[in-house]
Amino acid sequence: MSLYKWVLLIVCISLNTSNLFAQEKTESRVPDYPVPYTYPSVDSIKGVLNRVRNYYDSTCDLKIIDSKTGKEITDFTTPNKNARVSEGFAGEWSYTNGVVLSAFEYIDDVTGDSTYFADNTRFFNLVVKTLPYFEKNHEVFGKEARGGWGRTPNFKALDDCGSIGAAMIKTYLKNKNKDYLPLIDTIADYISNRQFRLKDGTLARHRPQYVSVWADDLYMSVPFLVNMGKLTGDHKYYDDAVRQILQMAQRLYVPSVGLFDHGWNKNSGEYDPRFYWGRANGWAILSMSEVLSVLPENYPGRNKVLDLFRSMVRTLAHLQDGTGFWHNLLDKNDTYLETSCTAIFTYCIAKGINEGWISHVYGPVAIMGWNAVNTRVLKNGAVDGTCEGTTFASDNTYYYYRGRSIYATHGYGPVLYAGAEMIRLLENDKFIIVKPKPNSINSAFHFLLKSEWPEK
Known part of the structure; x- marks a missing residue:
């Protein structure tokens, strides 16, 4: 080989080696x-x-206004067909506001900051003060009077009363305002006696198919039922809460997958198409958390609920995205990362650890769930990335392309709940939390049980 070729070969090798080192750097x-x-x-x-x-x-400034003039109404003796509750999230008699108010009550317990619970008292006091006024307006003006607190007291669905009714009971148990009790009793009568059920007592809907069961309805009923049992001491409410979880699970929970199908209908029966929508699974496991929190340890059926809760947590840990989020369809990694279900799962996993329902080894799952949720809270406090209200559907396309925004109020309560439970988790003195080292090649979170380790 000529000298020229040798020099050219050395230069090429040198350049390639430099590129490799540059790439490595x-x-x-x-x-x-x-x-x-x-x-x-x-x-x-x-x-x-x-x-x-x-x-x-x-x-929402939480006032009663004349929708025609925009002026506040303070005289509730004279009927007015234009009377409305001022618009805004915080003025809604809705299931999403019910989750928020339940979370406010819980934050009061966890942090001792009474300003949160003051919102509950303000809201429910206004409801019971003005409900007779709105009823009179409807009596006098009929359909022309469109204002009021949703469909209260003429409920048409569990969405109308279950979640916010549970928040009302929790508020009553603290402030003891007896004016709440008639409306609480009306809700109990609707859920127990007037809502459509299957022959075995499972709560159901005539939507979208004539006989349909929704996973969402666990949260629209169970928290109210179990808290009604706590309020009254009547175990029939406890029994119904447990029955709803276990009987809906028979139709909706798929053991081989470890998740709840969004809905079931009689027409397709055992061959019902399955869609594992995130928030529906969130409502299911959140309902289990309520039952496990309220029922005595040895209450009949509680262990079955606990087993179902643990099985779901194991599945959820496996399905959590590397970002800490969960997907809108939990088993479809090409659906978007969704806020409300991520917040609910974060709360339930942290709650399970704090209460001893699940192992502390799930702690990092909760931490990363919270870190993910935190990225969706905007500077002004709005919660972004929440899937809009979603019906029980029968095709992937519908679920894939659901909208998401700060105006989907389903995310606010779960984020508040998740934050409160994360505070409890970080302050839980049963654990040593090993934190990852910054800029480390190999460093992970570990939750260690203090009682297992010798004191140094």
């Missing part, structure tokens, strides 16, 4: 996490909760 061995793989602080979580609450409250 640009590829970091330190993981580049899209959502921070870091330990949140209690103060930072409290800051998020305050922002969310302030934004939520800012959407």
Whole structure:
């Protein structure tokens, strides 16, 4: 080989080696996490909760107004067909506001910040004060009087009363305002005696098929039922709460998958198409959390609910995205990362650890769930990335392309709940939490049970 060829070969080898070294230098061995793989602080979580609450409250001044003049109505003796509750999230008699108000009551317990619970008292006091006025308006003006507190007291569906009714009971158990009791009793009568059920007592709907069971209806009924049992001491409500979970699971829970199908209908029966929608599974496991929190440990059926809860948590840990989020269709990684179900799962997993229902090894799943949720809380406190209200459908396309926005109020209560439970988790003195080291090649979260380790 000529000298020229030798020199050319050496130059080529040198250039290739330089390119390899350059490539190695640009590829970091330190993981580049899209959502921070870091330990949140209690103060930072409290800051998020305050922002969310302030934004939520800012959407409505919670007054009764004349929709024609815009002026506040304070005289509730004279009927007015234009009377309305001022618009905004915080003024709705709705199941989503029910989740928020239940979360406010819980944050009061966890943090001792009574400003959250003050919102509950303000809201429900206004409801019971003005409900007779709205009823009189409907009596006098008929359909011309469109204002009021939703369909109260003439409920047409569980959505109309179950979730917000549960929040009302929780509020009553603290402030003891006896004016709440007649409406609470009306809700109990509707759920127990007037809502459509299957022959075995399972709560059902005439929508979309004539005989349909929705996973969502677990949250629209069970929290009210179990809290009604707590309020009255009547175990028939406990029994019905447990029955709803177990009997809906017979139709909707798929053991081989570890998730709830969104809905079931009689027409397709055992061959019903299955869609594992995130928030429906959230409502299901959130309902189990309520039951496990209220029922005595040895109450009949509680262990079956606990087993179902644990099975779901195991599945959810497996399906959590690397960002900490869960997908809108839980088993479809090409559907978007959704806020409300991520917040619910974060709350339930953290709650399960705090209460001893599940192993502490799931702690990192909850931390990353919270870190993910935190990225969706905007500077003004609005919660973004929440799937819009979603019916029980029978095709993937519908679920894939659901809208999402800050105006989908289904995300606010779950985020508030998740933050409160994460505070409890970080302050839980049963654990040593090993935190990942910044800029480390190989460092992970670990929750260790103090009682298992010798003191140093």
